[in-house]
Amino acid sequence: MIKAGIVGGTGYTGVELLRLLAQHPQVELAAITSRKEAGLAVAELFPSLRGRVRLAFTTPEEAPLERCDVVFFATPNGVAMQQARQLLAAGVRVIDLAADFRLQDVAEWQRWYGMEHACPELIAEAVYGLPEVNRERIRSARLIANPGCYPTAVQLGFLPLIEAGVVELDSLVADCKSGVSGAGRKAETHILYAEAADSLKAYAVPGHRHWPEIRQGLARAAGREVGLTFVPHLTPMIRGIHATLYARLSAEVDVQALFERRYAGEACVDVLPPGSHPDTRSVRASNLCRIAVHRPQGGRTVVVLSVIDNLVKGAAGQAVQNMNLMFGLEETLGLTQLPVSP
Amino acid sequence: MIKAGIVGGTGYTGVELLRLLAQHPQVELAAITSRKEAGLAVAELFPSLRGRVRLAFTTPEEAPLERCDVVFFATPNGVAMQQARQLLAAGVRVIDLAADFRLQDVAEWQRWYGMEHACPELIAEAVYGLPEVNRERIRSARLIANPGCYPTAVQLGFLPLIEAGVVELDSLVADCKSGVSGAGRKAETHILYAEAADSLKAYAVPGHRHWPEIRQGLARAAGREVGLTFVPHLTPMIRGIHATLYARLSAEVDVQALFERRYAGEACVDVLPPGSHPDTRSVRASNLCRIAVHRPQGGRTVVVLSVIDNLVKGAAGQAVQNMNLMFGLEETLGLTQLPVSP
């Protein structure tokens, strides 16, 4: 059994990790920390876990994190980088669900996240945890930067086109719609029910932190910089991301075959038949990314529709997928629950 | 492996049965029928099942139902009673998720359901599939009348009080709120998104078919007729039933202890600590009923809060629980997925 610890388990990625790990046949939950809720039973904060998760929150100091095999950080940005060095030194693998190790360019990270990085020397070692791209490196990694939710949906949608070199790289557009849980479990006015329900809005059009992360991933695939316009939208649903991607073809190609080939062996990516329109509920509560690809009116513009559950393939599920790889387990172990629909 | 067939798998209880049975370690899906969708792959109608359910819908005639070990009817009322006799004769166990065998009084059934009963002789044999009441009879049953969604939540909430003989039986009130999936997957105007969203209404106040079913169950426990006012409400959520129950105490009793004792050994009923208020999402997509009990201001009125997922403990999950009992399996086999929250 893998002994797993969670730092910062009171948010939505935390409770989703708990849901997945508590059902994982090879994991034993060893500790979960929350400075604010220390002493409280996890199942009291999250009644959905009653009878199944018997841990209580502890302070980080009291938690036996260094005796874990793996520690997940489901914390705000800037926390994992404070503790990663020590845990790695103790032989613990670290999976950061926040952004501390996602950008390889430290200066850019500091610009977007507005703080100094606490352990820049670990950034080069950290592996970006997108298994469909970095599977082999993940297997041997000590430190995983678990991808952001938007970056997961967008990269999985664009990569086949970019890797094949068949689209113009200067005018990519990613129009993304996210459920409100993507904003976290924070007491903020704009994500109140009465604000976010029955309404939709774009946000952060001038610049969003997932923009450099996506560009980094696409640039690596392209071998050069890419031009990307990324517009996220707050959508009245709990879970789900729908990325609608636009690119101009630079070569004639059978895009459907291209996508099917690229993801042929991937258990967590499902390329739909031609003409499909995936809805986010078809992946709700599952670790799947479903993708459809279109060429409206047979023109030069390719439209890719890519949906994930932001809390699963976009966060906690992908983290477990990475853990499975790191510990030599079946990649989808504990991740095969069917989507919940309706 | 249990060979299972589903008759009428295009509704919400059908797809939920598919979700549960496809993940059940001891079940092999042998057939699923739909006259209207015959020939269509199940996963085309329900993309959430892509890659996991490879069956196609067939007509009832072509389906190898008589070679199944168990057949579930996820059909409109009035269908199971047409086919039950023949299946039972062939040695197949039958679980009807509709109402054909729920009422022991044939005349009353015919009055509420507006049709003649096709096999009244089977009604006496049919076992009402509420395991928390009829566990032993279910184990040996050939024919199960799977309870309605409201009746499950309401009976589980009232039974401890009634069995203990501590409440007045003439003025019970069950104020119930159901998610819209409870109305089925039918193309009807009143359950359109734009009609049902951001609104709430009572319905069927003059009389609802679940009223006689609940009364029958409560009367059996009481040993006499009970007076019950039942008001269902259509609520803007997909899944979930919240039953708010009101009864007047006729004896002094520790109601919290009463409930805890009654459900001490029950895996699918969770009595919450004093002062709790269960929300429906704490049971979403799970086979649990969570219950809290209150005596506001220490008065004579007991308020019971009982929540279930109408499609799971209120339908497909309870059907699988019954199947497990009938086939000598662990009662919760295939039913242990944690609720999905948020």
Next chain:
Amino acid sequence: MIKAGIVGGTGYTGVELLRLLAQHPQVELAAITSRKEAGLAVAELFPSLRGRVRLAFTTPEEAPLERCDVVFFATPNGVAMQQARQLLAAGVRVIDLAADFRLQDVAEWQRWYGMEHACPELIAEAVYGLPEVNRERIRSARLIANPGCYPTAVQLGFLPLIEAGVVELDSLVADCKSGVSGAGRKAETHILYAEAADSLKAYAVPGHRHWPEIRQGLARAAGREVGLTFVPHLTPMIRGIHATLYARLSAEVDVQALFERRYAGEACVDVLPPGSHPDTRSVRASNLCRIAVHRPQGGRTVVVLSVIDNLVKGAAGQAVQNMNLMFGLEETLGLTQLPVSP
């Protein structure tokens, strides 16, 4: 033109007051205060008011409240009682949308609201602003206690029965469902979209502040104390209250005729035809209360269904209705917008 001021205009009752007063033909908005948002243009906080409300928030000190004809308090409980004395002394009428003057029993108020009352001498003078009960007293009032949202829906539903003396008074039940805006525009976790959407829960079953308010109103009508069980529920909709009321008849009576007679002249109460089930959206954004009355199975239990928009007839609209009465205007002036449906 009536010069109107609003104290504390950053919540949902505040913005709803602004919506109504900005469209009222006889009102001039003179000032709106918010200590926290002082200096901010109202339309910047509430973009729905752009181009129509040109005021900015000011501190209470700077606001010309004493030169207003009427001041509305859309503040948390405990604010209006600090300022009412001085405003009344300056000849300003005061309408408190919070609870400071709702309970005539000071001791009970202090118990439920957990603070000392700052001007108990004004409580007796304050008129409870339910026009359907206190119309004449409102016309000449200086100080109005605007009713709570639940109390409005529940009292309008019970009053015809109680005034007529035809129901048992010891076992009234009010099962109420409220949209999330009823909890206010406060940054609290439990009313986040991802918490409140697609779920329903009861709350405050042991005791809610609206319970003594409702009992006070019903007792006044009954001429004696009443026994009331009141259970509010948080419902996944933005606006709307649905009160489902249960009472036992103590006399034979035509309840439909009773309700129609009681509200025959009332512009803001609409008694539906027999057999109706009002939905909350049929009053959305309007100052109406729609009521239907049932006797299921012709029994002794009366079920009353009473719906309002909690922000309009349950708060800001009723406040404007009171203002109209106080200033000798047509009672529904500025309140005749049709409900928004769907």
Next chain:
Amino acid sequence: MIKAGIVGGTGYTGVELLRLLAQHPQVELAAITSRKEAGLAVAELFPSLRGRVRLAFTTPEEAPLERCDVVFFATPNGVAMQQARQLLAAGVRVIDLAADFRLQDVAEWQRWYGMEHACPELIAEAVYGLPEVNRERIRSARLIANPGCYPTAVQLGFLPLIEAGVVELDSLVADCKSGVSGAGRKAETHILYAEAADSLKAYAVPGHRHWPEIRQGLARAAGREVGLTFVPHLTPMIRGIHATLYARLSAEVDVQALFERRYAGEACVDVLPPGSHPDTRSVRASNLCRIAVHRPQGGRTVVVLSVIDNLVKGAAGQAVQNMNLMFGLEETLGLTQLPVSP
């Protein structure tokens, strides 16, 4: 008073027209037809109109349409073209809220709408009812083709850029999100609450009927054909369209100033300050289009955010705006209700 008739008033654009016309100071509702609901009181089908609309539905044959001053068609496509000739001959002005007269190219219309046009000779006369473009022609029109909902939001968002000739015309992208009421009040499975809630999907990516309509409008402004990719999405909200538009600048220009100048005199278009993100609820139930314009990272891609209420500025409200112009009334008469928020 203008005598107004409505043909086909049982859908969402019909009931919204009723809401607006019933409150219009210069309109008298003379007739409303529905073959299916003939004889039924309008307020019985739409309880939100109780007490305010006293008409009953009649058959088209019985309705005094030829004695109206204006007749609105809130019908499926293909109905208005059957009756327009006769009504115009009788001197009645006609406003078609469906698509019969929207496309000037008859062959293209027939291709997209799959039927033969019944009165092609009227197409050239019909005026496309977008007042911000065709105001003068609308004033003297006999026959108005009221624009589609998506086309309204998209054209208003793109027009300033295209009219100024500052964007590349071959790669325009319109990513649009619509509330479910946009699909109409039809009993269809895919728009059931349990299907459409808590989920989001693109649809009609290969081709949507609003695509040629938008292209026609943009081409007229550009003086040449334009290349447009249009992807609509079904979004879990009742009302609202959010169009997110992408264009590549071909010239250096102050886009904010450009938009402000273009819509300076427009009462129904509100250009937000730089850096804004309009939400659809800021226009809910109002006839406004709010627009914000961005240049992320100061690059060459312009992002325009354009929001409307699909039932008001996207349908019934714009129809009333057109009627006002046709009859020489103040353009916004009866259309000044403030948005309902929250």
